[in-house]
Amino acid sequence: MNPTAPASATAPTKNPASTQGRIGVLLVNLGTPDSPNTSDVRRYLNEFLTDARVIDMPAAMRYPLFKGLVVPLRAPKSAKIYRQLWDERGSPLLYHGLDLKKLVQEKLGKDYLVAFGMRYQNPSIESALEELREAAVERIIVLPLFPQYAAASTGSVQEKVMDIVSRWWVVPSISFISTFADDPGFIATFAALGKAEMDKHDYDHVVFSYHGIPERHVLKGSHKGYCKLGSCCNHYNKNNRYCYRAQCFATSRLLAEALGLRDDQYTVCFQSRLQSRLRDPWLQPYADEVLKEMPAKGYKNVLAFSPAFVADCLETTIEVGEEFKEMFEEAGGGHWQLVPSCNTHPIWVDAVVDMVKRN
Template identity: 60%
Template sequence: MNNKKGKKGVLLVNLGTPDQPDTPNVRKYLREFLMDGRVIDIPFAQRWMLVNLIIAPFRAPKSAAEYQKLWDERGSPLKYYGEDVRDLLQKELNGDYVVALAMRYQNPSIASGLDELKKAHVSEIIVVPLFPQYASASTGSVADKVMELVRKWQIIPNIRFINQFADDPMFIEVIAQRAKKWMEQHDYDHYLFSYHGLPERQILKGSVGSQCQLGKCCNNYHDKNRYCYRAQCFLTSRLIAESLGIPEDKYTVAFQSRLGKTPWIQPYTDEKLVEFAEKGYKKVLAFSPAFVSDCLETTVEVGETYQEQFLEAGGERWDLVESLNDHPLWIECLKNLVLEKAS
């Protein structure tokens, strides 16, 4: 290493998690998360009343109960897998890099992660939002917060962002490897790729011209829709299916976790479960390729809630492919992403 260039910094950023699975901490987390103007993109006054007077007070107790299902002896999987990935990536990148972990909401904060890199006197910072598919409410929000904080520094180093890795071959391969163990044990009637949803208006805001129709336009991926979240989700699903030899008519792409009464991107996962039962699908293998760590949306929502709904509708078996977590190939994937961006 040329010491004159100094070490490079890597900031891994995931969404976030409450500090504890109780109502006060969950309420605090929800308020910070949902008050982000990129998450709920309505005027501030309306957003403040919606979040602080309706959503946080009434949703926090229910969400806390869900988080309690997720919590284990190490705490929140999203946080401790993040810590594991940080440490493993640090070993892979050796002394040329300093790797820090942050959460967009709650702890460890982006401010603390950036401060750690600043104190290490890094020559540049590579920000890796841990969201495979770009969305303004996730990746865009991370970039927004990083720039808000760094612009106050006297000396601003070179900063690079990895905006998406939805079609990265190694990312696809990790998921495929996770799925193969299930497919070797069971014959599934159908496969579901369930992604976190977004309001349709957010997709339309990012549309290039009249490209986005929220329909079959997402089946093709090209320059004009490369940052369309929905198109990226279809792309990731298509590549995983091809890797596993799953025919097009045997898998479905759908979206979960919608909030409020405004239209969110479709099809909706919960509605597809009913359709699966009507079509006679008895065994389904589910994927959650929008998340790199086990979390509330994967383990509880897809792994438990959707399983219960599917079985109640007449299904017989529902399995969930684990998230990437600390898989060795996932660490190698991150290493390659960083080295490519740093070159």
């Protein structure tokens, strides 16, 4: 090499693509026990119910109340229900998530690396992020698999991810897909699943049942006091973009439109509330109360959606599919049918791929 030669003459030609790595994609769902055994269910509930974003009370109250009283009482009952849910592949929430990961990876190709984790228990978010870190991905796109943003679900995932990567010495660029309540592919998936059920049977009414949260969670996140838990949710806009209730109504309106339903042909309600021992109202109307009144209104055949969940789980298969069906029939109803979740429907796989590429 000539030491007197100009730098431009000896510098290697830079390949713009040489420093570019794969894009990491992290899919996250809520979580599931490792097994339906009481000990594993207790471990899961302990982690879930002591999350400050789920039970937003001071730690000095939260830990003794839930770890010391609520979880020990609830775990054996929940384990019994989980045993009803478990099948030959295990937990549906887990294997549908792993199947989705595989299919999304195939669609995205070699320029992406897709990982899957659970907010609570296994596979953990930390293990999924470590997989991406070891692969030296250029950046990470995080998709919490909750269509409607809530601080207790999407917000908790975001907090956990940020807490983990804050301990990394090198932190790549990270972006979050915080909500997809009105995503066209998501809506199209549930619409296709609903139409398939409608082709099999005539229905008097449609129910869109969403997981409930305390009213205070909505109010705490209200932009400049915009939220009044009323007609403000009839329009989805920049002021209520992250209002869980407004997103649920937006999803319902779009699904109703895709299914050709009039306003009087469907009902929006909220399930899975904790009994108000703490005298704390949750989002209303309550699904279990709504469905019991339907037969008296002439709704004998009801099609039920649970569009807060993209994978079948305890809250869909057991709660809406079995427990609500029993309540409906005891109240005089005829036919109650649950629409399955997105799971790995081809339209949903394409929708996830599209959301990743757009972000």
